[in-house]
Amino acid sequence: MIREQVRKLTDLPNVGKAVAGDLQRLGITEPGQLAGCCPLALYDRLAEIDGVHADPCMLDTFISITRFMDGEEARPWWFYTAERKRWMDSLKC
Numbered sequence: 001m002i003r004e005q006v007r008k009l010t011d012l013p014n015v016g017k018a019v020a021g022d023l024q025r026l027g028i029t030e031p032g033q034l035a036g037c038c039p040l041a042l043y044d045r046l047a048e049i050d051g052v053h054a055d056p057c058m059l060d061t062f063i064s065i066t067r068f069m070d071g072e073e074a075r076p077w078w079f080y081t082a083e084r085k086r087w088m089d090s091l092k093c
Helices: 017-025 039-050 056-068 076-093
Strands: none
Touching: 017 039, 017 056, 039 056, 056 076
């Protein structure tokens, strides 16, 4: 995938219509807006909007697309599952 050719949210790796809709509800309308974003902040803001946290795999997806827009190679969302689990474990009391 070539980052410079990504024009629409659905051009991003791991993003289909449903995730694009979630991003739009967060105020993200174009891929470039994801550069420098914190995936955990996106996940938490979505929970505020919906009143419940989405499946944790959504956080994996947010990690994948923010990292991609920050210059990393495109990877499947599940590549980030272990990292997300470590984050979530470190946040537990």
